[in-house]
Amino acid sequence: MCSDSRFLLTLRAMELFEEKPEPGTKRIGAGTAPLAARMRPRTLDEICGQEHILGEGKLLRRAIEADRMSSIILYGPPGCGKTSLAEVIALTTDRRFERTSGVLANVAILRELLKAAGGWKKLHKQDTILFIDEIHRFNKAQQDVLLPYVESGDIILIGATTHNPFFFINTPLNSRSQIFQLNPLSEEAIKTVLQRATEHPAGLNGLVTADDDALAHLARVCEGDARRALNALEIAALTTPPGDDGLVHLTKHEIEESVQKKAVAYDHDEDEHYDTISAFIKSVRGSDPNAAIYWLAKMIYAGEDPRFIARRLVILASEDIGNADPRGLTLATSAMQSVEFVGMPEARIILAQATTYLASAPKSNASYLAIDAALADVENGRTLPVPKHLQSGPKPDKGTVKYQYAHDGKDHFVDQEYVPTDKVYYQPTDQGYEETIGKRLAFWKSRRGKK
Numbered sequence: 001m002c003s004d005s006r007f008l009l010t011l012r013a014m015e016l017f018e019e020k021p022e023p024g025t026k027r028i029g030a031g032t033a034p035l036a037a038r039m040r041p042r043t044l045d046e047i048c049g050q051e052h053i054l055g056e057g058k059l060l061r062r063a064i065e066a067d068r069m070s071s072i073i074l075y076g077p078p079g080c081g082k083t084s085l086a087e088v089i090a091l092t093t094d095r096r097f098e099r100t101s102g103v104l105a106n107v108a109i110l111r112e113l114l115k116a117a118g119g120w121k122k123l124h125k126q127d128t129i130l131f132i133d134e135i136h137r138f139n140k141a142q143q144d145v146l147l148p149y150v151e152s153g154d155i156i157l158i159g160a161t162t163h164n165p166f167f168f169i170n171t172p173l174n175s176r177s178q179i180f181q182l183n184p185l186s187e188e189a190i191k192t193v194l195q196r197a198t199e200h201p202a203g204l205n206g207l208v209t210a211d212d213d214a215l216a217h218l219a220r221v222c223e224g225d226a227r228r229a230l231n232a233l234e235i236a237a238l239t240t241p242p243g244d245d246g247l248v249h250l251t252k253h254e255i256e257e258s259v260q261k262k263a264v265a266y267d268h269d270e271d272e273h274y275d276t277i278s279a280f281i282k283s284v285r286g287s288d289p290n291a292a293i294y295w296l297a298k299m300i301y302a303g304e305d306p307r308f309i310a311r312r313l314v315i316l317a318s319e320d321i322g323n324a325d326p327r328g329l330t331l332a333t334s335a336m337q338s339v340e341f342v343g344m345p346e347a348r349i350i351l352a353q354a355t356t357y358l359a360s361a362p363k364s365n366a367s368y369l370a371i372d373a374a375l376a377d378v379e380n381g382r383t384l385p386v387p388k389h390l391q392s393g394p395k396p397d398k399g400t401v402k403y404q405y406a407h408d409g410k411d412h413f414v415d416q417e418y419v420p421t422d423k424v425y426y427q428p429t430d431q432g433y434e435e436t437i438g439k440r441l442a443f444w445k446s447r448r449g450k451k
Contacts, residue, residue: 034230034231034234035197035203035204035230035231035233035234036226036227036230036231036234038202038203039193039196039197039200039202039203039230040083040084040087041081041084041087041088042087042088042091043088043091043092044061044064044065044088044092046088047081047084047085047088048081048185048189048190048192048193048226049080049081049183049185049186049189050080050081050085050182050183052183053180053181053182054085059178060072060178060180064088064089064092064093065092067092067093067094067095069089069093069095069129069156069158070156070177070178071150071155071156071157071158071176071177071178072157072158072159072177072178072179072180073135073157073158073159073160073161073165073169073174073177073178073179073180074086074158074159074160074161074180074182075161075162075163075164075165075179075180075181075182076162076181076182076183076184077162077182077184077223077224077225077343078162078225078227078228078343079184079185079222079224079225079226079227079228079229080182080183080184080185080224080225080226081182081185081226082133082160082161082182083133083160085182086099086131086133086158086160089129089131089158090129090131093129094126095126095127095128095129095156096117096120096124096126096127096128096129097128097129097131098113098116098117098128098129098130098131099130099131099132099133100113100130100131100132100133101132101133101134101137102132102133102134102135102136102137102138102142103133103134103137105132105138105142106142107141107142107145110142110145110146111145113130114130114145114146114149114154114155116128117130117149117154117155118149118154121154127153127154127155127156128154128155128156129155129156129157129158130155130156130157130158131158131159131160132157132158132159132160133160134160134161134162135159135160135161135169136161136162136163136165136168136169140170143169143170143173144170146173147170147172147173147176150173150176150177151176157173157177159173159177162343163341164340164341165179166179167341183224184223184224184225184305185224185225185226186224187216187219187220188219189226190218190219190222190224190226190229191215191216191219193226193229193230194210194215194218194219194229194230194233195215197230197233198210198233204233204234204237204248207242207246207247207248208237208247208248208249208250209247209248209249209250210233210249210250210251210255211249211250211251211252213252214250214251214252214254214255215255217252217255217256218232218233218255218258218259220302220303221259221302221303222259222303223303223305223344224305228259232255232258232259233250233255233258235258236250236254236255236257236258237250239254239258240254273304276295276298276299276302277295277299277304277308277309277312279291279295280292280295280296280299280309280312280355281312281316283295283359284313284316284320284355284358284359285316285320285363287359287360287363288359289355289356289359289360292355292356292359293352293355293356296309296351296352296355300344300348300351306339306343306344306347306348306351307336307339307340309339309351310332310335310336310339310340310351310354311336313332313335313336313351313354313355313358314329314332314333314336316332316358317329317331317332317333317358318367318368319365319368320363320364320365320368321358321361321362321363321364322364322365322366322367322368322434323364323366323367323428323432323433323434323437324361324362324363324364324429324431324432324433324434325361325362325432325433326433327361328357328358328361331353331354331357331358332354332358335350335351335353335354338350339351361432362431362432362433362434363431364428364429364431364432364434366426366427366428366429366434367426369427370425370426370427371425373425374425377423384419384420384421385420387401387417387418387419387420388401389401389402389403389404389416390403390418401416401417403416404416411447413444413447415447415448428441
């Protein structure tokens with residue numbers, strides 16, 4: 001039996017055993033499926049957010065509307081709409097649509113789906129779109145099975161993953177697919193999704209109202225995850241008794257209970273956001289790991305993007321620590337990459353390790369001051385010529401200074417001019433490893449001018 005027939009039989013069985021309400025009655029929810037599943041968009045216009053790839057005139061939107069799809073990888077955090085987008089494509093395309101999951105499928109199942117797609121194309125002259133959720137869970141062998149079918153055009157692949165495809169998807173498969181990154185939904189997009197869910201017949205059916213600050217809080221703490229927000233809204237609606245008017249009214253209290261998280265004074269676009277990240281950076285710069293950890297905890301609790309925090313730590317590692325502890329930049333960069341791989345909530349541990357290390361490290365802004373001073377000289381007209389013996393190309397004319405290879409000199413050092421100015425830009429401090437750098441530079445300085 002083909003998968004389409006099995007799917008239709010499953011639908012009929014679900015309809016047969018689904019509990020039917022009394023005629024003329026209204027109830028919260030239109031079925032037994034979770035609210036997040038019932039509220040999946042059915043058209044592109046119903047998808048909230050992702051305007052950078054689905055806005056009017058954008059490439060992906062034009063391809064979907066014209067039904068001219070090529071293989072794509074949808075990459076983004078949980079609840080941002082990857083599966084919803086694939087299902088909208090399924091509803092709008094004139095092509096055959098199949099779906100599976102990296103959790104459930106093995107090589108044998110994949111081969112069966114791919115063989116069926118090839119047979120369908122020969123028989124009906126119709127392409128198959130194969131949607132694979134959590135495609136990053138496929139190992140290399142499973143991904144390799146897909147490659148010839150994608151390459152020949154027997155299937156059009158739509159892969160969805162929460163992991164960076166450049167690390168978790170085979171390079172040949174990436175190169176034959178267009179990669180679209182979906183972002184966490186904005187708070188406004190989440191509020192739109194929640195408000196629609198309270199009113200839609202397939203959602204809460206107009207039997208639930210919610211205060212604006214309740215929805216705003218839920219949109220803020222769900223970290224751009226629409227599924228998490230809808231699940232919390234449904235829990236609050238189903239566990240809150242209706243009032244005398246028969247409607248369920250949700251305040252911030254019920255919403256806080258449904259997500260088990262209290263509101264904190266923090267908004268992502270105004271003063272509290274900037275004040276908190278400023279306090280965090282200044283605490284690390286000021287070598288107070290306890291204060292830095294507190295501000296980090298506040299940002300994490302309030303739903304700040306962990307990648308934003310990690311990026312700021314990378315900048316700080318060079319600007320405020322620099323060569324006083326060169327390991328700081330390595331650790332901060334590793335933390336940023338690890339946060340991307342792992343995601344929340346475990347990413348909080350990585351951020352805490354990086355924060356405490358950088359806050360406890362010796363500090364220097366000498367590299368920061370050096371590049372800004374040099375940039376100021378270049379900007380203000382102090383553009384110096386490259387000495388001839390340092391230029392590329394033919395060797396200097398007879399009689400001119402020749403370039404000396406540093407490794408041929410004693411201590412791998414030779415005394416020659418590298419820039420026609422005596423100005424000192426980099427002045428290492430006596431902190432941490434920069435003290436060692438300073439002594440080395442002083443030694444080399446003592447060798448200059450001595451033939």
